[in-house]
Amino acid sequence: MKLLKNIVMLVGIAFMVGIFFPSFRVGLAQLVDPVLHPLLSLGKIHIVIFILATFTALYSSIIQRFTVDHNFMIEAQKRISEFQKKYLKAVRENNQFLLKQLEKEKDEINRIQAELMNMNFRTMFYTVVVTIPIWVWLWYVIYNVQNLPTVYPMWKVNVTSHFVVTVPFAGNIHVSDSFIIPWWLFWYIICSIAVGQIFRRIIQE
Numbered sequence: 036m037k038l039l040k041n042i043v044m045l046v047g048i049a050f051m052v053g054i055f056f057p058s059f060r061v062g063l064a065q066l067v068d069p070v071l072h073p074l075l076s077l078g079k080i081h082i083v084i085f086i087l088a089t090f091t092a093l094y095s096s097i098i099q100r101f102t103v104d105h106n107f108m109i110e111a112q113k114r115i116s117e118f119q120k121k122y123l124k125a126v127r128e129n130n131q132f133l134l135k136q137l138e139k140e141k142d143e144i145n146r147i148q149a150e151l152m153n154m155n156f157r158t159m160f161y162t163v164v165v166t167i168p169i170w171v172w173l174w175y176v177i178y179n180v181q182n183l184p185t186v187y188p189m190w191k192v193n194v195t196s197h198f199v200v201t202v203p204f205a206g207n208i209h210v211s212d213s214f215i216i217p218w219w220l221f222w223y224i225i226c227s228i229a230v231g232q233i234f235r236r237i238i239q240e
Contacts, residue, residue: 047160
């Protein structure tokens with residue numbers, strides 16, 4: 036089991052590095068295209084994005100359930116917060132005695148912070164094994180990358196997608212249209228967060 040976890044983690048790291056290289060993104064998108072392409076038969080790109088966001092939210096929630104020690108995380112965050120409050124108060128009051136006392140706790144607090152960071156990183160690397168292939172596939176089909184003369188940066192393709200959706204207050208827009216980020220990515224993030232909250236509440240009960 037430990038070997039499998041390490042392999043998945045290494046794949047996650049490789050994906051996170053690889054997405055910065057256009058040839059890797061295209062290759063990964065083409066690899067998963069036979070699996071995901073049938074979803075386009077639904078005819079509604081916002082439904083396709085919602086389905087994929089729901090899947091990644093479920094996967095992420097399951098990964099968090101089995102890789103994150105929530106009791107430890109809550110207690111650790113509480114202890115770190117209390118330490119920081121005491122430390123800031125001691126600094127403001129120039130309380131040298133309290134600062135010396137807190138200095139003795141500092142190594143333990145640093146150890147707890149490192150454990151929290153490692154736990155969060157492990158969860159992130161496990162999660163991107165699924166999310167990154169989905170992201171690059173959406174990027175690939177939305178911008179019709181295979182027919183572009185140049186492979187542009189991941190979220191800054193200077194191409195208007197042929198996929199059109201109807202949104203409140205704006206009417207019909209192309210999913211490549213941007214507010215701060217492209218609409219398709221915004222919709223994916225919103226769906227993933229909203230559905231993820233529901234899944235995490237169900238799984239943790």
